[in-house]
Amino acid sequence: MTSPDDFSVDTLIIGAGQAGLAAAYYLQRRGAPFVILDERAAVGEVWASRFEALRLFSPAWASGLPGLEWPGGKLRYPTKDEAAAYLNTYAGHFHFPIHLYQRVARVSSTPNGYAVNTTTGQQYQARRVVVCTGSYNAPRRPEFAPQLPPTVVQLHSRDYQQPQQVAGTGPVAVVGSGNSALQIAADLAATSRPVYVAYDERTPAMPNNMLMWAMLTTTRLLRASRHSVVGGHMMRQPEPVVSGDLAKLRTYSNVQFIGRALGAEPGGILRGRHASTPPLEAVVWSTGYGPDFSWIEIPVFDAAGYPAHYRGLTAAPGLAFLGLPWLNSRGSALMGGVGPDARYVVDQLLEAPPQYTASG
Template identity: 45%
Template sequence: MSTALPLADRKPLDVAVIGAGQAGLALGHHLARRGADFLLLDAGPEVGHSWRSRWDSLRLFSPAEYDSLPGLPFPAPAGTHPTKDEVADYLAAYATHFRLPVRLDSPVLRLHRDTDGSFTATTPTGMVRARQVVVATGPFQTPHVPALVGRLHPLVPQLHSAGYRNPTQLPGGGRVLVVGAANSGLQIAAELAATRPVTVAVGTRPTELPQRIAGRDLFFWLTTSGFFTVPAHTRIARRLRARGDLVIGTRSRDLRRRGIDFRRRLTDLAGRTAHFADGSTVDVDAVVWATGYRPDHSWLHVPGVVVDGSVRHTAGVTDVPGLYFLGLPWQTCRGSALLGFVGADADALSLRMAADAHRSWQRAGFRRGPATPAFLPR
């Protein structure tokens, strides 16, 4: 779905949402219900593009009954694990079902705050002004590759997990080094091991859990125990964050039985030779960097929001009036960045935004009447 961009000199929108992924769409649902004049700006050519462009065999860890956004159940049988294309299809259908105003092919190149307190977003297709802005670009922004990548022989193929689609991208038969042992790294290593030797370099070893426990899917137990809703400010949440992400369904011990070679942290590359923290080496024919992502807020020209590379916020609310974030990992709880759980944060944030807009309206000296924006709480 696409909508024409407002001109920069027209009356500002109530809200501009940067990103039309799961977080932005969930917020859009709540904004529409509250009558806001809003627009979702997305860099992709279609809703769901970021999911559709991931590796071919990717499936969600969470069963379909845990993958719904507000107001529209995920269209798959309970207990099944949707593919990445099914997720992309669902997000596109969600935008269409609720007639959400999405502007595609519109990455925000610059966001700044105007002298009147509103915001202007600059995109390749025009400028958008809004009284409030929500950054919903998600945790997967810029693929991270260690600096030692430059020491790899130029004829050795390499790619980040963000660019991996299937084993045909890499030379057949040669040894592949997968750097990283979180979910992406182990899943890719398992797929590659069917056709070639694989070595996995393990930096920090995450906690590994099976997909099913005592005959029930792991997500049943995690949801029942309140794992996904532990408030981010609590002591137990801080302990969970320190342990890193869970690896679900792919066990390193099972991969060892299949012949995958596990090594300690990668410390150096010299031509085709990889060096590891335990002093061992191995010659490789290709490298897959499953080394995660880093946030990119270089386009955000609003002082005081990003400090030392991290967003300064409380439950998505920044110190800059009218500027918010949604879909950040641990924004309010463990589920904040997950497809089936971001809706709760979206609802809470939309209520907070309406209350903030109401206070701004009152401070400006306005009173309720026929011209009162529908977005404001009644």
């Protein structure tokens, strides 16, 4: 992991998370030269920076990247620090060339490929670029969030770390219907303060146990392509939560489910589909992320800012994406599911040499 000078490279991977490392694995197997850029100080640091109670919702045996199993017990649900250590070990095990502290500020086309500029002033010339910067990076909050008074502390799940971060002992609300929302709500509920969970009760819920993961693996449902009949049907359904925290939360006497959050009322009250909160001291918004690829100056995005692609490959020669939700399957954004996508993208990029136009 070295500090780079300006230079040219065949394939540039942006992001040293699970998707970027999986792409690196298959490029290395093909003997194709590449470099990975990452803005952090260490591989896996994104995982290490997440909230303290975070665990993978998939067991270790179902969460491995290609070529290296998780160390230790395979039936456990790894912590976020174990996930960070695994990614760091993975990168070191294969001796990937990674340039750290390199936040990409601009990707633009050139007659021979792409110019990639970082905030440190470095410039890379690459024939191919694989963008692996995560599911999406712009935190989302409901439109009514600004209606809450300044007395209500507001945090997005990206910034939440631990219960002590949310001052006071009074009512707090957690808004969201995903796995992270339920984990954060359970984390706060363990402190005995009143917790109001704005969870959409219509969200499909699956039990998180080894039997379920064995079923998903055996039936290959997580790998069903969005372009297939089965995968297309799954994609059109609401995203299920896979969590043991939902059942746990229902056992707490200090927890109340209020249904999907519909709006804010005077006095710091959050209105849910089924009930409203009392005046709140804090809200944690676990309401997801939107796309922010404004630094990529290539016209491969739809009106909503999402990459237009087929299984990660865009219309721009040599430009691909990995690690996005439903890139090809429900498993595409999971640590244990990114491998097949990475293999496909790498094979396609290497077997179809980019054909650039005079303007790029």
